[in-house]
Each structure stands twice: as structure tokens, then as C-alpha cells.
Amino acid sequence: MKIETSVTRLLGIDLPILQAGMSWASSNAALPLAVSRAGGLGVIAAGPMYPEALARAIDDLRAGTDRPFAVNMPLYRKGADEILDLLEAKRVPVLIASQGGPDRYLTRFKAIGTTCLHVVAGEAHALKAADKGVDGLIVVGGEAGGHPPEQLVSTLVLTRAVVRALRGRLPVIASGGFADGAGLAAALALGAGAANFGTRFMATPEAGIADSYKQAVLAAGIADTRTVGRGMGMIRAIANPFTERMERLEQAAAPEADRRAAFAAATLKMAALDGDIAGGKLEAGQSAGLVDHLLPAAEIVREIARDYLAVVNGLPR
Ligand SMILES: Cc1cc2nc3c(=O)[nH]c(=O)nc-3n(C[C@H](O)[C@H](O)[C@H](O)COP(=O)(O)O)c2cc1C
Structure with missing residues (x-):
């Protein structure tokens, strides 16, 4: 075709x-x-x-x-x-x-x-x-x-x-x-x-990527991603304890050093290679809800x- x-x-x-x-x-x-x-x-x-x-x-x-x-x-x-x-x-x-x-x-x-x-x-x-x-x-x-x-x-x-x-x-x-x-x-x-x-x-x-990460993409709905880390290389990722922690810090206007530390403590590698669904950055688009x-x-x-x-x-x- x-x-x-x-x-x-x-x-x-x-x-x-x-x-x-x-x-x-x-x-x-x-x-x-x-x-x-x-x-x-x-x-x-x-x-x-x-x-x-x-x-x-x-x-x-x-x-x-x-x-x-x-x-x-x-x-x-x-x-x-x-x-x-x-x-x-x-x-x-x-x-x-x-x-x-x-x-x-x-x-x-x-x-x-x-x-x-x-x-x-x-x-x-x-x-x-x-x-x-x-x-x-x-x-x-x-x-x-x-x-x-x-x-x-x-x-x-x-x-x-x-x-x-x-x-x-x-x-x-x-x-x-x-x-x-x-x-x-x-x-x-x-x-x-x-x-x-x-x-x-x-x-x-x-x-x-880890099977658990693929399953998280399949399970996610269209409103289940969050954008976190504004001003420090913002990402869109599936909501998890990491994004919740970031959102709490951002809503409380926490000092930049604290936000940067929380943002850097989680990585995409943790999700992709270790399958750490709670602690890693589960980067994915809104389109996860269509997958x-x-x-x-x-x-x-x-x-x-x-x-x-x-x-x-x-x-x-
Ligand atoms: C897990 C993940 C990793 C990504 N890594 C990169 C990257 O290394 N370089 C890059 O230019 N874009 C990267 N992107 C962005 C994609 O190239 C692309 O712009 C995005 O996935 C499009 O949105 P969609 O996920 O809704 O299709 C990444 C996206 C995801 C979901």
C-alpha cells in the first residue's frame, strides 16, 4: 500500500x-x-x-x-x-x-x-x-x-x-x-x-520498555496524563505518585531547589528499564487514552x- x-x-x-x-x-x-x-x-x-x-x-x-x-x-x-x-x-x-x-x-x-x-x-x-x-x-x-x-x-x-x-x-x-x-x-x-x-x-x-510501563499506557485514559516540571524540562507523563508529588510542590509554590530535586529524583529510565511504575517518569501522551x-x-x-x-x-x- x-x-x-x-x-x-x-x-x-x-x-x-x-x-x-x-x-x-x-x-x-x-x-x-x-x-x-x-x-x-x-x-x-x-x-x-x-x-x-x-x-x-x-x-x-x-x-x-x-x-x-x-x-x-x-x-x-x-x-x-x-x-x-x-x-x-x-x-x-x-x-x-x-x-x-x-x-x-x-x-x-x-x-x-x-x-x-x-x-x-x-x-x-x-x-x-x-x-x-x-x-x-x-x-x-x-x-x-x-x-x-x-x-x-x-x-x-x-x-x-x-x-x-x-x-x-x-x-x-x-x-x-x-x-x-x-x-x-x-x-x-x-x-x-x-x-x-x-x-x-x-x-x-x-x-x-518494561511490560508494566506498556500496561500503564494501555490502562491510561485520555485525562490520565499530567504536565510537571515547568521551567526545568517539563514532561507529560501518566499520573503516578511521582507526578502527584510534583503537583503538590508546584501548587504550594515550593522553593525551586525542592522542585528540581523532586524532578531529578525520578527518571524515565526507572520506568522504562526497571519497570518502576510508582517512582519513575511514565512519559506518554494524551493519546495513551486512545491506545x-x-x-x-x-x-x-x-x-x-x-x-x-x-x-x-x-x-x-
Ligand atoms: C517515552 C517517550 C520518550 C520520548 N523521547 C524523546 C526523545 O528522546 N527525543 C525527542 O525528540 N522526543 C522524544 N519524545 C517525544 C516524541 O518524539 C513525540 O514528539 C511524541 O511522542 C508525540 O506525541 P504522542 O506520544 O502523543 O504520539 C518522547 C516521547 C515519549 C512518549
Whole structure:
């Protein structure tokens, strides 16, 4: 099956479905490999990976498919320069950079033919990245799991604002809140050329997170996530004793040092690797409330594409 858009043409993929870069969940080869093989774009999340593990994951992906894949690179991470050198040496087909400016990487990756996508959270940011010469933008709205924009402008509004501001200058991928074919249809209707699916792909056997974390995603309703840690790298996560502690401190306007200490005491790794559902950061989007079954990632890609066609065919004219 093929659904052609500005983004599938840019990336050389069959379907306008991206699996979002997610620390731990996609810090491996298995999840991105399954998605790329199924015709979407699989994304390795380099954020928490040591260089050797990242190099191995890239090699495993290449051994498993000729299709394109991406590496997501948070530019703030420790050792970012070493990782950028590795990604350049590996000539990754697509680079998705978040949390920083394109100057840091663009010239050298364009020179080797890497397609460069930049993650943005507002129109001004989007126009700046477009002026610098990135190939496409991923627009992340307030529904998103992980780090949504501080103002929490919804994906519905933010995607439209960025698409309008860009006036067709470059392809846009909408991110945050998408979980099924109807979501994909909505993203394309807004003027995006693809949707980025994060939380949806957490409920897969290939996601590199503890089973208890996957179960928490499946059990969560649409109103069960919280945004905590404003001003210190705010996250959206499923409500648990950690988010309750943060909310108490924030509502009481506790000293910043106390809030920072509580925020740093819990990590995504505790949830993802140790399965610490009470103490860890259970990062997930509002879309967790739309995710109610665990399926192999390739089947999710096919399900989204099939449902998309049914939705589009059913729209009134
Ligand atoms: C568990 C988790 C980890 C994430 N890690 C990263 C990351 O390492 N880098 C990044 O740019 N975005 C990260 N994100 C954000 C996603 O790339 C994406 O924007 C978000 O999941 C979209 O919202 P959705 O979950 O509703 O699909 C993460 C999201 C989640 C849920």
C-alpha cells in the first residue's frame, strides 16, 4: 500500500507514518526496523545511547532493511559532538534533531546527503529553521508525550499555524496526539505531510520498555496524563505518585531547589528499564487514552494506513 505525500516523497517511504523517536522505547533496532520494513519511517532515539550501542543499532537496522530510517538526536545531550561524528561516519539517511539550532549540524549532514528534519514548537522557531535550510519540520503540540511545548498549544492549532506561516516552503510532520488512521487523516487535512506516532508505538512487543510501563499506557485514559516540571524540562507523563508529588510542590509554590530535586529524583529510565511504575517518569501522551491494544509494530503501521483510507473514503463531500 502507498499513500503519497510531500513527506513520503522527501523521505522515500511508502506511508506518511513516522514512529517518533522515544528514549528507551526506540533506543534499539527492533522497533524502528519493524516500522521501516512496513513502509513507515522508523526512528532510533539516540538520546540515552552510548556510541557503541548506537553504532550497533544502526548496523542492525541496515542489515535488516534497505529502506530509510532516522536517528533522533537531542542536541543538548552529553557527548553530542561525538554522537554527531558517529552519525556522519555512518551516513545515516535521515537525521531528526531536537532541542537546539540547525547550525550545529546542518552543513556537514547536507554535504553527505542526509535528509535533515528539525523538531520545532512554534511558528517563529519553524521559520528560523526553514531559513537555515532544513529539509522538513516536525511540529510538536501540547498533547505530546515526552517534552511538549511549555505553552501547551494543541497540535490542532500549532500545526495549522506553522503550515500557514511556512506557505508551502517545506514539508511538515505533525506530532502529538496521533494514535490511529483518523489521526493521520486529521494531520493531512491540517496541511501536514505525515503524522508522528509516539505513544501508539509504546504498546508493541518491540518497544524497549518494561511490560508494566506498556500496561500503564494501555490502562491510561485520555485525562490520565499530567504536565510537571515547568521551567526545568517539563514532561507529560501518566499520573503516578511521582507526578502527584510534583503537583503538590508546584501548587504550594515550593522553593525551586525542592522542585528540581523532586524532578531529578525520578527518571524515565526507572520506568522504562526497571519497570518502576510508582517512582519513575511514565512519559506518554494524551493519546495513551486512545491506545487500547498491543500489536507488533508492523501491524500497527498497516492498521493505521487501512483505517486512514476507510476514514477518508467515509468523509462527506
Ligand atoms: C517515552 C517517550 C520518550 C520520548 N523521547 C524523546 C526523545 O528522546 N527525543 C525527542 O525528540 N522526543 C522524544 N519524545 C517525544 C516524541 O518524539 C513525540 O514528539 C511524541 O511522542 C508525540 O506525541 P504522542 O506520544 O502523543 O504520539 C518522547 C516521547 C515519549 C512518549
